[in-house]
Amino acid sequence: MKKILYKFYKIVFRNRLITPVLDIKPANFLRYGRFYNDYLTYKKMPGAEKLSVRALFPILDEKTNKTNIDPHYFYQGIWAADKIIKSKAQEHTDVGSQVNLIGFLTTITKIRFVDIRPLSVDLPNLENIKGDILHLPFGNNSVSSLSCLHVAEHIGLGRYGDQLNPLGTKRACAELSRVLGHGGNLYFSLPIGKQQVYFNAHRIHLPQTILNYFNGLKLVEFSAVDDKGNYIRNADLKNFENASYSCGLFHFIKP
Numbered sequence: 386m387k388k389i390l391y392k393f394y395k396i397v398f399r400n401r402l403i404t405p406v407l408d409i410k411p412a413n414f415l416r417y418g419r420f421y422n423d424y425l426t427y428k429k430m431p432g433a434e435k436l437s438v439r440a441l442f443p444i445l446d447e448k449t450n451k452t453n454i455d456p457h458y459f460y461q462g463i464w465a466a467d468k469i470i471k472s473k474a475q476e477h478t479d480v481g482s483q484v485n486l487i488g489f490l491t492t493i494t495k496i497r498f499v500d501i502r503p504l505s506v507d508l509p510n511l512e513n514i515k516g517d518i519l520h521l522p523f524g525n526n527s528v529s530s531l532s533c534l535h536v537a538e539h540i541g542l543g544r545y546g547d548q549l550n551p552l553g554t555k556r557a558c559a560e561l562s563r564v565l566g567h568g569g570n571l572y573f574s575l576p577i578g579k580q581q582v583y584f585n586a587h588r589i590h591l592p593q594t595i596l597n598y599f600n601g602l603k604l605v606e607f608s609a610v611d612d613k614g615n616y617i618r619n620a621d622l623k624n625f626e627n628a629s630y631s632c633g634l635f636h637f638i639k640p
Contacts, residue, residue: 416445456614457576457632461534462486464608464616464634465572469493472570474530480518480561481536487511501547517547518557523564526639531565532572533557535632538587554588558598562639571602571637577609578628592622592633602637609633 420443427433447453462483469477469490476495479487487498491510498504499516506513516522518533518540539545541553550556554575565571576589583589596604609620610632625631 413445416448417443419448420445456610456616457535457574458483460610460616461574461632461634462489465532465534465574466490466493468570468572468636469530469532472530474570477530477532478523478528480516480521480531480533482532482534486534501545519550519553519560521560521564525563526566526569528564529566529569531561531569533561534572534574536575537561537573538575538590542582542585542587544585544587554590555598558595562599562601565602565637565639567639569639570605571599571635571639573599573635573637574632577625577631577633578612579626589630590633592625595633595635596622599635599637602639604635605638606636607633608636 424436424441428436462485465482466486466489470493474494476497477490477493478497478499479490480499481501484504487496487504488506488508488511490496491508495510495512497512497514499514499518499521501515501517503513503515504511514522518536537554537557539553540547540557541550543549547553558573561571561573573595575595576587577592577595578589580591580594581589592607607620607622608616608618609625610616611625612629612631625633
């Protein structure tokens with residue numbers, strides 16, 4: 386009996402067969418049908434390798450008419466990288482942003498990457514620092530180039546193992562302001578629109594709320610990705626007060 390159960394585990398769970406089944410949507414049943422048809426067709430083709438049921442690995446949702454992207458992450462990376470390159474920063478500090486962007490930035494300049502879950506990679510120009518955005522390991526006014534992209538909206542909701550804190554985003558902004566040096570650049574992003582907490586995923590903030598959180602800094606540029614995924618340079622904050630899930634891109638400088 387144990388051998389039968391173990392074989393079932395390997396075939397179903399380890400080979401990802403159950404995941405689409407548990408996601409009960411009509412589209413997934415249709416996709417499974419297409420997958421099975423492709424499987425049978427491929428097996429009969431001349432030169433086809435021997436296929437093992439144990440090695441099935443269904444990918445059901447990538448037959449699309451266009452390449453899928455997350456517009457927030459796609460455009461914010463371009464936006465921030467462009468600014469960091471143009472600033473000619475000799476060293477840049479990032480707090481918790483997308484790790485693919487961090488790797489790319491190491492080809493441009495020296496990077497200090499701070500996260501409560503440190504990045505376990507070894508790259509030239511990369512220093513990994515275990516740290517909490519609410520208690521950054523830097524002195525006052527000590528960081529000249531700083532980014533925090535699509536991070537602060539999560540702080541205090543416990544999603545990433547951080548402590549619960551209703552003021553998490555506000556205090557994260559205060560801490561970023563504290564360490565930013567005079568004349569230094571902060572590149573910051575998070576979801577904007579009608580204010581709402583979607584526990585424990587993220588918060589959405591009014592653009593004006595973010596300006597209030599960084600009231601000691603000067604706004605250099607506000608750009609955005611709107612609800613439809615359009616990238617808008619030099620956007621109008623007022624146009625995003627009633628958004629559902631847009632992305633605000635804020636470039637601040639400390640006077």
